[in-house]
Amino acid sequence: MSRLTSWWDALSGPVKFRLYTRVTIQVAVLSAVAGGLSVSARGPWLTVGLVVAGVAAIVALEVQPDFAGRSRARWRRRALPAAGAALAGVWLAFALVARLADSDLISTQASIVSVFAAALGMLSVVAFLRHKWWTVLGISVVTGVVFGSSPFAGLAVAAVTFVIGSFVVATTLVTVWGVRVVDELDRAKGVExxxxxxxxxxxxxxxxxxxxxxxxxxxxxxxxxxxxxxxxxxxxxxxxxxxxxxxxxxxxxxxxxxxxxxYRGIDLMGEVGGARSLLSAVGCRLVVEGDAAKVPARFHEVAAWAVREGTTNIVEHSAATSAILTLGNAGMSLRNDCPHGTPGERSGLRGLGERLAAIGATLDVAASPEQFALEIHWEKK
CATH class of the missing domain: 1.20.5 (Single alpha-helices involved in coiled-coils or other helix-helix interfaces)
Structure with a gap:
């Protein structure tokens, strides 16, 4: 469990949101398949049709760049056309079954599976096309022509298919828009x-x-x-x-x-304010415990340097969302979550340790996959 939480904490906000969105849509597809199986499947061929359509839709969503992010181009070039062809094949096969079946029950079940495949195709493939709305209209008209027993029935089927298709396409577009907004906010934070x-x-x-x-x-x-x-x-x-x-x-x-x-004298309170502003700009909330006034006057300057170096360390070597700065008369500490690996040999920390040693203070570094901490103790007299 600790590995899982560490892996999750190490992910950036946009990656977490993209993963959550992708999993949510895929779970919705699986739920739709399960619902279709419980309602319409009365034979193995119906089950196979629904399962193939569901798997094809999940594969198509998995390789869409807006959701998958870093999917390999070769995998995407092969998987996306194959998934689209599978959905089209299910739609066409069950459309033929519905037209040729002698039994009304089989014809109705085949029609449901075919429309189901069309809806999944609109969700996972058509929504990402350039002329998506014309494609939705075309699929709806063809579906109405194929399954309509009369002109009025065909118009009704086409209308229902268009409404369902428009809804799933609009839902997908709104979801993609949300993913892109999160990406833009993350980029804006970096620019800030x-x-x-x-x-x-x-x-x-x-x-x-x-x-x-x-x-x-x-x-x-x-x-x-x-x-x-x-x-x-x-x-x-x-x-x-x-x-x-x-x-x-x-x-x-x-x-x-x-x-x-x-910079013409370094001030502890000024550095605390600057740290809060800088960390806020990169999405990290700084909580200050204690009071800078409790820090002995002779240690104010080195404490300010510690705050500055610790803040730089958080920005450059972590994906922290929260940090805690503690100030007291015996020492200070700065802790943050989501560090990137072990501290290693960092010149900034080495320089800070030398600066502290010059006045008799000590620096301790504690690192784990979940937290990075700087502990500073003043000279005891």
């Missing part, structure tokens, strides 16, 4: 996450430009002034300007280091 990353990069580039541009501009201007003063014999003023140039260079380098290390 990428846009947030791009926005962060732009913010970093803008901050870097502001720091470097302002500092270098000031250095360039003061360097020109120092050159002019030196050439004009004002050595003292030139020395003052050069000292200021040195100060500006040191300040700019310090600001750049601070920017690279933490």
């Amino acid at each position: 996450a990428e846009l947030q990353v791009a926005e962060e990069r732009l913010r970093f580039a803008r901050d870097l430009h502001d720091i470097v541009g302002r500092g270098f501009s000031a250095i360039a201007v003061k360097s020109e002034l120092a050159v002019v003063l030196s050439r004009s014999g004002q050595a003292e003023r030139a020395a003052v300007e050069m000292d200021e140039i040195k100060t500006l260079a040191v300040e700019s380098m310090g600001q750049m280091r601070k920017l690279v290390r933490g």
Whole structure:
């Protein structure tokens, strides 16, 4: 059971929905076959006709790209025409039986099986054709002509077949539309996450430009002034300007280091808010337990780095739907479900461990098929 649940948890949302949809339709087909057997089957040939039509419909649905997703092209090229031919064969065979039978009971049962095969064909094959509604109309007219004992009876049969066919085709189209909407939402989530990353990069580039541009501009201007003063014999003023140039260079380098290390200082509350936003964008709900105020002040920065690295780890190495961040005075933890395999040697976690070791904190990683957890303990004094 644990393997089954792990396999299910590892699937993405769209794949789960597609699998659920496919199984639901196939169960509906099997239920229809079982109902047809209980109502109309009074002989082995009727049973065979209903079973063949049901199996052909299931095969046709199994290889439809909208439901099957990654079905192999060679298998689809062979299976779909074979399933369509089987459904058409059942319809034609039982249409002939209905026309040639001497018994009214046999004729009626054969008619039911033939119409049943036509309905399954509309559900599993016709609904995915380009000119589906004209095909439904054509099948309905032909069915009315074949099974109608009189013009009025034929019109009635054609009308019933068209209504049934239109219903099953419309149902299939709505189902396919739902699958595609889920796929589009999943793609939109991915695009939103990428846009947030791009926005962060732009913010970093803008901050870097502001720091470097302002500092270098000031250095360039003061360097020109120092050159002019030196050439004009004002050595003292030139020395003052050069000292200021040195100060500006040191300040700019310090600001750049601070920017690279933490985007002008890294804030724990800001990282928690950013983590919630980023995880929400990829379909993961973050629950925060505890209070950032309980984290000792000297560990705020490293805790913020842990939140940032843990969030990146969830986005890149899991299909998590929920995560729990716990903050306290003795340590913190970040747990998420649906990890992708074992953690292995990840440079981000290694860097986080080195950063923690520098201040006397420890990092423990716990991984299982169901959960991935980062446990961090502060230095005990």
